[in-house]
Amino acid sequence: MRLFIFQRAQSVDEAVKAQGAFLAGGTSLVDLMKIEVLNPDKVIDITRIGLDKIQEEASGLRIGALATNTDVAEHPLVKQKLPALSEALLSGASPQLRNVATVGGNLLQRTRCAYYRDLGTRCNKREPGSGCDAIDGWTRMHAILGGSEQCIAAHPSDMCVALAALEAVVRVRSATGSDRDLPIAELHLLPGDHPEREFALQSAELITSVFVPATPLAAKSRYIKVRDRQAYAFALASCAAAVEIDGGVVKAARFALGGVGTKPWRVPQAEAMLTGQRADKAAFAKAAARALEGAQPRKHNAFKVELAKRAVVRALSLAAGVAT
Ligand SMILES: Cc1cc2nc3c(=O)[nH]c(=O)nc-3n(C[C@H](O)[C@H](O)[C@H](O)COP(=O)(O)OP(=O)(O)OC[C@H]3O[C@@H](n4cnc5c(N)ncnc54)[C@H](O)[C@@H]3O)c2cc1C
Numbered sequence: 001m002r003l004f005i006f007q008r009a010q011s012v013d014e015a016v017k018a019q020g021a022f023l024a025g026g027t028s029l030v031d032l033m034k035i036e037v038l039n040p041d042k043v044i045d046i047t048r049i050g051l052d053k054i055q056e057e058a059s060g061l062r063i064g065a066l067a068t069n070t071d072v073a074e075h076p077l078v079k080q081k082l083p084a085l086s087e088a089l090l091s092g093a094s095p096q097l098r099n100v101a102t103v104g105g106n107l108l109q110r111t112r113c114a115y116y117r118d119l120g121t122r123c124n125k126r127e128p129g130s131g132c133d134a135i136d137g138w139t140r141m142h143a144i145l146g147g148s149e150q151c152i153a154a155h156p157s158d159m160c161v162a163l164a165a166l167e168a169v170v171r172v173r174s175a176t177g178s179d180r181d182l183p184i185a186e187l188h189l190l191p192g193d194h195p196e197r198e199f200a201l202q203s204a205e206l207i208t209s210v211f212v213p214a215t216p217l218a219a220k221s222r223y224i225k226v227r228d229r230q231a232y233a234f235a236l237a238s239c240a241a242a243v244e245i246d247g248g249v250v251k252a253a254r255f256a257l258g259g260v261g262t263k264p265w266r267v268p269q270a271e272a273m274l275t276g277q278r279a280d281k282a283a284f285a286k287a288a289a290r291a292l293e294g295a296q297p298r299k300h301n302a303f304k305v306e307l308a309k310r311a312v313v314r315a316l317s318l319a320a321g322v323a324t
């Protein structure tokens, strides 16, 4: 049995000063503690510090880090102004899990790489420098974009893919009490030579909220997820897309991929290719091909290249209203 200190914080400042692993819904942290992949000495319960509001601001929605995945997905303003976010959340996990899982915990959930969760295997993310048994192992669920020779774990979150396409900004409180804003594109780190470093956060930094711009583009966003089962399965490939059209021509487009990257995957050059083009499948297919350039499939996941391209075309078509 492993001993750890459990502390219940009553405020944000108390939580950051406590210097421990934050416990929100616990659906990821407790899971990983039970199988001894994560072994914090101190666990800080943050479920009673507030931060669960969803509020409209002048140019978007501010979502508290402790708002549950269900509350965000079902919120009328989220459905109306950020439909891809609602769809992405509803495609994840199960209703029971979404009822307790929080936005902050979802942002920092760990990979589902089976080797990471198996103490009998080598994993650079779990034990830096030990090696990676996935590289020559069973790679069906692994990433084809953004990997390194040290780690090819796919990023698991659906919500983060939608937030990446919608250009969300994460607000973080440090132990000294100051706040900083971090674009979501900078929150998740590529594995490189240090897959154990997953997030651009300092120890004890607490995510307090996420701001999502509510633009005309965002109001037309959609999320597509391709997986082995229609429920309770992680993405093989997914895409959040938003398209603004004027007279059949694309004014602006954003899209992000999930299930295929070591982090939520955006390729701004592929998005830019769409501006000024007719909103049709031919243009979407070209952008999808550009987004997948440089993909490095492994033994069991070459199918993801084509699957991801089709997910991009489908999501863009739905967002543009040209899907058949
Ligand atoms: C069976 C199963 C199926 C799943 N399927 C999917 C799926 O299909 N798609 C998907 O996207 N996800 C899926 N998930 C993952 C699920 O979405 C996450 O477990 C959940 O969102 C984590 O939220 P939580 O509040 O429970 O986090 P916790 O477990 O409490 O915390 C997770 C991590 O985040 C840290 N943390 C939490 N809140 C904060 C904060 N405010 N500031 C700083 N650090 C914080 C914790 O310290 C911990 O390291 C699944 C999970 C399970 C168990």
Ligand code: SF4
Pocket: 111, 113, 114, 115, 116, 122, 123, 124, 125, 126, 131, 132, 133, 134, 135, 150, 151, 152, 153, 195
């Ligand atoms: S892919 Fe990454 S998480 Fe999976 S075993 Fe290799 S180092 Fe570990």
